[in-house]
Structures are given as structure tokens and as C-alpha cells.
Amino acid sequence: MNSALRTISLAGAWRRSIYGLLMAILFAFPSALPAQAPTNAQQRDLKVEKDVPVEIEDISGNKLVIPRSYALVIGVGNYPNLQGNFQLQYAEKDAESIYSVLISPEGGNFRAENVKRLVGEEATLENIRRELEEWLPSVAQPEDRVLIYFAGHGFLYQGGGYLAPYDFRIEDPSKYGYPMQNLGEVIGGKIQARWKVLLTDSCHSGVIAPEDSAQLNSRLLNLNTSLFSLTASRDREQSFESIDFGGGHGAFTYYVVKGMEGLADENTDSIVTADELAEYVRRNVREATQGAQNPTSDRGSFDKDMLLAYIPSNKAMGSAPAPKFGTLVFETNRDGVEVFVNDRSVGVVNKDEPLRLPGLTPGVHRVRAVKMGFEPDGPREEVVYPGQEKTVTIKILIPRRRNRAAIDKFESGIEKYNKGYAKNYQEAAADFQQALALDPKYSQAALYLARTYNALFDQDKARRFFQKAIEIDPDYLEARASFAGMLLDIGDLDESIRQLNVVTQRDKRNGMAWYLQSQAYLRKDLFKEAVTSARRAVDVAPDDGESHFWLAQSLRMNGDYTEAIDSYQRYLRLSDFNSKLAGNLNYYVLGFLAGIGKKKRAAQQDIWKELRSQAWFGICDAGRKLNKYGEAIEACREALRYDSADPFTHYALGLSYARQANLQNDPSLCAPAIRHFETMLELNPDLEEADFARKNLTALQQACGSAKP
Numbered sequence: 169m170n171s172a173l174r175t176i177s178l179a180g181a182w183r184r185s186i187y188g189l190l191m192a193i194l195f196a197f198p199s200a201l202p203a204q205a206p207t208n209a210q211q212r213d214l215k216v217e218k219d220v221p222v223e224i225e226d227i228s229g230n231k232l233v234i235p236r237s238y239a240l241v242i243g244v245g246n247y248p249n250l251q252g253n254f255q256l257q258y259a260e261k262d263a264e265s266i267y268s269v270l271i272s273p274e275g276g277n278f279r280a281e282n283v284k285r286l287v288g289e290e291a292t293l294e295n296i297r298r299e300l301e302e303w304l305p306s307v308a309q310p311e312d313r314v315l316i317y318f319a320g321h322g323f324l325y326q327g328g329g330y331l332a333p334y335d336f337r338i339e340d341p342s343k344y345g346y347p348m349q350n351l352g353e354v355i356g357g358k359i360q361a362r363w364k365v366l367l368t369d370s371c372h373s374g375v376i377a378p379e380d381s382a383q384l385n386s387r388l389l390n391l392n393t394s395l396f397s398l399t400a401s402r403d404r405e406q407s408f409e410s411i412d413f414g415g416g417h418g419a420f421t422y423y424v425v426k427g428m429e430g431l432a433d434e435n436t437d438s439i440v441t442a443d444e445l446a447e448y449v450r451r452n453v454r455e456a457t458q459g460a461q462n463p464t465s466d467r468g469s470f471d472k473d474m475l476l477a478y479i480p481s482n483k484a485m486g487s488a489p490a491p492k493f494g495t496l497v498f499e500t501n502r503d504g505v506e507v508f509v510n511d512r513s514v515g516v517v518n519k520d521e522p523l524r525l526p527g528l529t530p531g532v533h534r535v536r537a538v539k540m541g542f543e544p545d546g547p548r549e550e551v552v553y554p555g556q557e558k559t560v561t562i563k564i565l566i567p568r569r570r571n572r573a574a575i576d577k578f579e580s581g582i583e584k585y586n587k588g589y590a591k592n593y594q595e596a597a598a599d600f601q602q603a604l605a606l607d608p609k610y611s612q613a614a615l616y617l618a619r620t621y622n623a624l625f626d627q628d629k630a631r632r633f634f635q636k637a638i639e640i641d642p643d644y645l646e647a648r649a650s651f652a653g654m655l656l657d658i659g660d661l662d663e664s665i666r667q668l669n670v671v672t673q674r675d676k677r678n679g680m681a682w683y684l685q686s687q688a689y690l691r692k693d694l695f696k697e698a699v700t701s702a703r704r705a706v707d708v709a710p711d712d713g714e715s716h717f718w719l720a721q722s723l724r725m726n727g728d729y730t731e732a733i734d735s736y737q738r739y740l741r742l743s744d745f746n747s748k749l750a751g752n753l754n755y756y757v758l759g760f761l762a763g764i765g766k767k768k769r770a771a772q773q774d775i776w777k778e779l780r781s782q783a784w785f786g787i788c789d790a791g792r793k794l795n796k797y798g799e800a801i802e803a804c805r806e807a808l809r810y811d812s813a814d815p816f817t818h819y820a821l822g823l824s825y826a827r828q829a830n831l832q833n834d835p836s837l838c839a840p841a842i843r844h845f846e847t848m849l850e851l852n853p854d855l856e857e858a859d860f861a862r863k864n865l866t867a868l869q870q871a872c873g874s875a876k877p
Contacts, residue, residue, distance in 0.1 A: 238314050242318045262369060271665065292335050318370060423453055438482045494552035538643055643674070829841065
């Protein structure tokens with residue numbers, strides 16, 4: 169910054185007055201730079217989400233509090249430096265299942281931005297150390313709840329236990345592993361929280377709280393806090409994984425997830441406590457492995473009433489179940505059949521791969537199986553008997569037949585919907601409504617009715633019909649992804665992430681779901697996670713322009729400006745077509761464009777124009793951050809060709825012209841800088857950047873005097 173000032177020629181007092189005053193203003197307010205603005209700007213017309221404790225009631229009417237909560241979820245299955253027999257099939261899937269139940273409103277009730285995932289190649293030793301030893305201690309407060317989960321290998325070496333990160337090398341565990349003793353010291357001492365939860369599903373993970381190691385156990389305990397440490401096995405025992413646990417899980421994690429979904433709620437008060445989860449997991453894992461694996465916890469080290477999950481739907485379950493659990497095994501005649509038990513998805517069953525669900529409470533359970541395009545099997549009741557295994561045969565036989573009149577109305581609605589504009593949307597909505605009335609199971613009609621109401625900005629109706637489409641066809645992943653897009657628009661980010669998590673777990677090739685997930689993480693200021701999701705979108709859909717657009721947005725917000733410019737340019741090349749064709753593209757979900765603070769959708773073509781405008785703005789903003797002001801100016805001017813009324817673009821142009829004037833000692837650039845600052849203030853004088861624009865404008869006007877645009 170100082171070196172830039174020293175390069176200014178001081179040949180005359182007039183020039184000194186321009187640059188001295190101008191640079192004093194420009195460099196005095198670095199936070200005015202628009203690259204820092206999008207996160208705040210995009211939430212101006214949305215509800216504000218507050219991360220505060222939540223008060224709930226149990227069945228007796230007692231007031232309880234779910235504390236503010238943070239979690240670190242680690243899962244490693246493929247180890248590049250270990251031999252094939254050391255690879256794990258389900259550890260990463262286990263971590264994703266834990267993540268899902270933690271962020272569920274029928275589960276852990278954690279906010280999505282407070283749960284960090286290190287899965288696969290992300291779970292390096294360096295990353296684990298950073299998140300465990302720096303992030304968690306920095307965010308957790310004395311009244312909070314903190315949970316740490318690890319699925320992967322654990323090793324014993326010279327009397328010590330180690331968790332194996334992705335880059336683990338077996339020849340020197342003390343160098344390449346994460347010491348369990350360090351884990352105990354971090355969770356017991358560095359992390360300040362009311363409730364601390366440690367869940368580890370790894371071979372030899374029981375060494376974290378070994379029965380014969382009082383010294384290590386004492387490090388794990390803190391007399392001023394409550395620590396719940398539940399490990400997959402005893403010291404010197406192995407932990408098992410198998411396809412028999414819900415289609416493929418570690419035994420320990422399978423029962424942890426089922427327990428937190430409500431099966432461990434023994435007294436059906438809607439709350440799963442630490443004591444209930446420990447008992448449920450211990451009993452079922454021991455039984456499932458014929459005593460070969462025994463989860464351990466120290467009963468004296470935690471508050472038995474510690475709240476681990478809240479399941480409001482359990483209030484209707486009635487009296488407490490019998491203590492012994494049973495198993496349902498689902499078989500089917502088709503591949504890709506989704507199974508629901510008590511209205512909760514429990515997995516997908518294939519023709520040659522039965523789905524085994526142990527650990528179910530005895531009694532009557534509602535069972536339903538669905539597959540797109542077919543009539544469902546059920547709902548029907550199946551009885552689970554204590555200690556017994558029962559096979560349930562699912563038959564998906566009858567193709568769903570559409571009413572011809574309903575199809576005609578649907579196709580008429582599609583034709584009108586694709587024309588865009590409010591009048592056409594209203595007529596399309598009437599057609600879709602009639603199609604759904606003629607065929608109440610017409611999930612596509614419900615989906616497009618939801619999309620149409622969303623285009624008309626009637627989000628209450630849109631939400632209702634998105635949910636209707638998913639209710640008709642729970643495995644309708646397109647409906648879930650579209651619903652998530654609308655939820656992004658209205659600021660319901662946690663529910664959007666939950667819907668997208670379902671889609672990406674079931675269909676890892678769904679590029680749209682990945683780039684929508686990237687948007688959701690951007691809105692949560694989780695820039696690294698946004699980049700990861702956007703890269704997945706590009707991997708599965710390299711020719712999809714929107715994948716590159718959202719990768720570019722994520723990279724720019726993460727500070728990776730050079731790569732961001734490359735990704736923006738890739739998007740611009742892929743979307744370089746006649747704008748008259750834009751209305752025929754699948755721009756039915758836009759999400760919320762980071763950094764523009766507006767949602768105009770008079771026609772689908774407008775979405776294409778906004779994306780093009782924002783791509784050029786992104787190149788401008790990233791170029792300005794790289795001090796390439798000439799390139800930034802050209803890019804912002806291109807952005808204005810698509811949207812001449814974007815205040816952020818005018819603001820960025822004002823700054824770029826001013827700084828280019830400084831670099832080139834060119835007072836003629838003062839006039840366009842003034843013009844764009846003035847335009848920005850005319851368009852929106854209430855933006856956070858407006859105050860900085862006024863200061864810059866005053867400095868320029870004083871320095872330039874009578875200079876004309």
C-alpha cells in the first residue's frame with residue numbers, strides 16, 4: 169500500500185491534491201471493497217437466523233433447553249498409504265449419516281453451519297488438528313454442547329492409541345496418527361462447554377476410555393463439565409462393519425444413528441439422553457456381534473440427562489417399549505425401492521440386496537415402500553417381535569397410470585410455464601391445479617405447480633406443493649432439489665441443506681443438487697465447504713454452466729481470485745448463446761445470487777441475464793482484488809450490458825477507475841469514477857457500501873474540481 173503511494177509522480181500541486189486526498193480515502197476504508205459485501209448484502213430482504221439456545225417442552229410440560237451446539241464429524245474409509253485389507257467400506261457413509269441426524273429437526277437439532285465435516289481426503293492430520301485444537305475451542309462457550317465423531321481406523325502403538333487420518337502411515341503411527349491422549353486433553357481441557365460428546369467408531373477405539381487406564385481417563389474428565397464418551401469397543405477389541413446394518417454401516421454408528429432418530433427414547437418423552445443412547449447402543453451392538461464388540465462409556469463421567477436428540481414425533485408413540493429389540497429384513501422385486509418405517513426413510517433396497525434393519529422396538533410399525541412411476545406398497549402394519557427377525561416382502565407391481573385429461577392439462581401448463589411472465593405463470597398454475605385435481609397422485613403436476621407459485625413469489629403455496637410432490641413420491645429427488653432452491657430464495661437455509669443432503673447422498677451424480685448445496689454453504693459463510701460442493705458439481709457435470717458459475721462464486725468468496733476468474737470465464741463460454749433461447753433452458757431454480765440483493769424473475773430469460781451479469785461482475789471484483797484494474801473495468805462494463813442498474817457493479821467500477829487513476833497518474837479517470845459512485849448512490853443509497861461511496865465521492869469531487877464526465 170505504501171509502495172503504491174511512493175510510485176505517484178509529484179510533479180504538480182494539482183496532481184498531489186488529487187492523489188493525496190483520493191488515496192487517503194480509498195485506502196483508509198479497505199472494508200468498503202465489494203468482495204467483502206455479498207454475504208451481508210444477500211440477506212437484506214431475508215429473515216435473520218439467530219444461533220441461540222432453543223427452549224422445548226417434554227411430555228410432562230417441563231421446560232428444557234437445547235443448547236447452542238457445535239460438532240466435528242470425521243470419516244475415513246479409503247487410506248491411500250495402507251494396503252487393501254485395511255480399507256473400510258462404510259466409514260465415510262457412517263460419517264455422512266451422523267451429519268444427517270445431527271442437523272435433523274428430528275434428531276440432534278444442530279445448525280448446519282455449526283457442523284464441520286472432514287470426510288475422505290479432507291480428513292488429513294493437519295485438518296483434524298486445526299478443527300479440533302483451534303476451531304472448536306475458539307467457538308464453544310461454557311453453556312454450549314459440543315460433539316466429536318470419528319469413523320475410521322484406530323491403532324495401538326507403544327502403549328498409546330492413535331486415530332488414523334486420511335494420510336496415515338502405519339510405519340510411524342506416532343508421527344502420522346492423531347494421539348488419543350491429545351484428543352482427551354483437547355476435549356477435557358481446551359474446549360469449554362456444558363455438555364461434551366465423544367463418539368468414536370474405530371478399531372481399538374475403546375482405548376480412549378480403557379477400563380485399565382485411570383491416567384488417560386482422568387484427562388478425559390473435567391469436574392466442571394459433563395463429558396459423554398461412547399466408543400465402539402473395549403480396549404483390544406475390534407469394531408465391525410457390514411451390509412447387514414441398514415444396507416452398509418459400522419455396527420456402532422448404525423445404532424447411534426437409530427438411537428438419535430428416536431429408537432433410544434425408552435420412555436418416549438421425545439428426548440434421547442446420554443444414558444438412553446449408551447444403553448441402547450451397548451445392548452444392540454453386543455447382541456448383533458454375539459458379544460465380540462462391546463461399546464463402552466464411563467457412567468460416572470456425564471450427566472445422565474444430557475440431551476443428545478429431540479424427536480417431537482415421539483410424543484405420539486405412547487408408553488415405553490419393551491426392552492428387547494427385533495429386526496425387519498426387507499426384500500423386493502425391483503431395484504431402487506425406498507423403504508419407510510413410521511414415515512421415516514430407512515434406506516433403499518434392491519432386488520438382490522435385502523435391507524436389514526435391526527434394533528427396532530417391539531410392536532406395530534407402519535411400513536411403506538415407494539418407487540417413482542409405480543404405485544407404492546403400503547402403508548401397512550408390520551409387527552416387530554422381541555429378539556426375533558422377520559422378513560417383509562415388498563412388491564412394486566403396478567405402474568402408475570395417468571388420467572389422460574390430467575396429462576393434457578399438465579402439458580398445457582408446461583407450455584404456458586415455459587413462456588415466462590406473470591400472466592403465463594398464472595394460467596399455468598390453473599392448468600397444473602386442474603391436473604392435480606384430476607389425478608391426486610400426479611407428483612409432476614404438484615412439482616410444477618410449486619415452481620409456478622415460486623415464480624409468482626407466492627412462497628407459502630410453493631412450499632405446500634413442493635411438500636405435496638415429495639409426499640406423493642418421497643424418492644422424487646428432482647422435487648427435493650427444486651424445493652431446496654426455493655428455500656434458498658426465502659432464507660430457510662437449514663431446511664435447504666437437509667433436502668440437498670438427501671439428494672446428494674442418494675444420487676452423487678446430481679450436479680444441480682451439488683451446486684445448490686454450494687449456494688447454501690455460501691449463504692452460511694462456509695466458503696471452503698461451498699468450494700468442495702461446487703467442485704463435485706463440476707466433476708459430475710463438467711458441461712453444465714451453472715456448476716462453473718457457483719464454483720467461481722465460491723472460489724471468489726474464499727479468496728481464490730485467479731481460479732475464480734477461470735471458472736467465471738468457463739461459465740461464460742458455456743452459456744454464450746442467443747438470449748432468445750434462454751427461456752427454453754432449465755432455469756426453474758435460481759437460488760439466491762450471492763451479492764446482488766434482488767430476485768427479479770419477470771421471465772426465465774432474466775435469470776440468464778442475471779447470471780451473465782454476475783459472472784462479469786465476479787471477474788471484475790476478482791480482478792480488482794488482484795490489482796488488475798484495467799481488466800476489472802472492462803469486466804464491470806460488460807456486467808452493465810446485462811444489468812445496467814446493479815449498484816454493486818457501479819460501486820466496483822468507481823473504485824477500479826479511482827485506483828487505475830492512481831496507478832497511471834491519469835486525472836481523466838477521475839470523472840468516470842465520480843459518475844459510477846453517483847449512479848450507485850442513486851440506485852440504492854441505503855447499502856452498507858453507500859457510506860464509503862460518499863466518502864470516496866467527496867474526496868474525488870474536491871480533488872477533481874470541475875472535471876466533467
